[in-house]
Amino acid sequence: MLFPTLTPNAPDLPDAISVGDDHLSREDLVGAATAVAERIAGARTVAVLARPTTDTVLAIVGCLIAGVAAVPVPPDSGSRELDHILTDSGAQAWLGAAPDDATLPVIPVRRYARSWHRHPEPPESSIALILYTSGTTGLPKGVPITRRSIAAGLDALADAWQWSSDDVLTHGLPLFHVHGLILGMLGPLRRGGRLIHTITPKAENYAAAMQRGATMFFGVPTVWHRVAADPTAAQALSSARLLVSGSAPLPVPVFESIRDLTGHEIVERYGMTETMITVSTRSDGERRPGWVGLPLAGVQTRLREGDADLPHDGESVGDLHVRGPMMAAGYLNQPDKTAESWLDDGFFATGDVAVIDPDGMHRIVGRRATDLIKSGGFRIGAGEIETVLLGHPSVDEVAVIGIPDDDLGQRIVAYVVGERIPDSELIDHVTAELSHHKRPREIRFVNALPRNAMGKVQKKLLE
Missing domain, CATH: 3.30.300.30 (ANL, C-terminal domain)
Structure with a gap:
């Protein structure tokens, strides 16, 4: 079961999810999301305008209960990008909020509706989410992500980070990417813990969350730079259990500033939309500034130059390939691009170049196209x-x-x-x-x- 804590007979948890000043107990979440699931029964794919609201939470969870694929859409999508996402994904309707000029039907999310109907657990192989890449090399590519991949990815992180139901996660990340949505929203639901979403990732909002029992904090490097620039807010995080950075490389000076102000060495991790998280620093292991850690449980990595394997000597720079149970199986409607990245032996060619040391620690040099310089x-x-x-x-x-x-x-x-x-x-x-x-x-x-x-x-x- 993807979310064993989201059943009608599960113990209630006040403020299971908070988004800004709006709060959902576990009972509220289960009842309202089940009501959403009943309204979309029989649909294949729906689009969700992924604003940071409890309606977005209920829409996504309702889709997961019903076994309907959800397409989280960035709220600031331009018209060309939006048209592409809707057409490519085959979305049949908007669930919840919709753009003003929406051409698809709109199915409302009723915040106070309740249903306690028991829905059968969808197959592990069914598509839970269709996430779109950032589109830096053209139109965004759709990545279908199964329930099995989500479960495998979150469980591997729980092992690496000692993530449990006692944790209260805080972040202000967007709800249309792996970081904010799968790790940041579905992670607490699978673990059975709580989520505090601050809507905006401000240093003072993170500090205030400590008064509400926060134990874990997610942020992109820009967030941690802001926290480091606010010593009062940074010092308030000293009693947190874990600080985690991702989505972009964390500058070493920021790592060092946070360490000096809070006593915490930030946990870094590495992943992509296509693979979710495959490499991470462990909460009980070494945290080396500038390095993203070790392969997660079940993950294999390698460095390649053409068809040749490169040594893990801490110096050789090569193309990073990864393989693991949390990976997607290909791009939506793009067999040629799928064949370029998903290799015959099950590895995924990330397009990143990296260094691996003899102990298995990984340092990401960057994208081959822009960060590997041949001079x-x-x-x-x-x-x-x-x-x-x-x-x-x-x-x-x-x-x-x-x-x-x-x-x-x-x-x-x-x-x-x-x-x-x-x-x-x-x-x-x-x-x-x-x-x-x-x-x-x-x-x-x-x-x-x-x-x-x-x-x-x-x-x-x-x-």
Whole structure:
């Protein structure tokens, strides 16, 4: 059973889920979501405008009870992206809120309706969610995720993080991605614990959650940067059990600032929409800044250069492949792209390049297309240079890319947000800590870096 605690005879839990000032007890959640399930019985796929509300929670849980595939739609989707998601997914209706110009039927979510009808548990192989990738290389790709994959992924994280029903998770992440939705909402439901969703991921909101018993906190690096910049809020998190960062690399200076302010070393993890989380730091293991940890239970990883395996020596940079029970089986309606990434031996080619040390610790260098720089015959990871630049007091944010160069193949260029100091000072700072060939050849100061909704830097927009 995917959610053994969401049955009519389960013990009630006051404030099982809170979204802002709106609260659902476990009884409220089961009764209202079951009423939603009855209204969508017989449907195949419905779209959910995934705003941070209790209606979104009830819509998603109602779909899971009914065995209807839910398509969480980002509320800020443009018209082209929205049309693509609805058409590609085959959504038959909107469940709950809908855009003003909705062309599909709208099925309301009635917050105070109740039903105690027992629905049979859908098959483990049935599609629970269709999530869409961020679309950085074209229109978003649909990823059907089964109930079996969700259960396997959450149980592997429970093992790594010692996540139990006693935990109270707090975050303010979007409810249309793996991080905020599957880990952040379905995780507490599977574990039987509580969720406090702060709507916006503000440092002061996270600190206030400590007064309501919060034990675990999720955030993207931008969130942890904000927490680090607010020492009072950061120190309020000192008594939490676990702080977790994901969706983008956590800068080492932020890791160190949070450690100094709270006594916590942030747990990092690595995953994708297509694979969910496959690698993570363990709550009872080493937490090495700049590294994302070990493969989760049931997961295998490897480094490749072409068809050759690379050694796990902590130095060799190669294409990261993963294999595990939480992975999706392919893209929706895209057999050619599925064949490119899902390999014949069951591994998934992530498109990321990484380093693995002899103990199995993983460091993600970045995306092969934007973060692996080939300059002067050397293979260089942009993340290593970014980490060093972030250690300079004048640098607030940075993105390093390689641009075409007739002599070097690619020239290292750093886009910097911060105090505009002489380029040579930053270049010399990198040269003092890294090999000479890893120094930026050019510094470009900008007011901000382009980011998507999850805080990931969109390096394609810098070229």
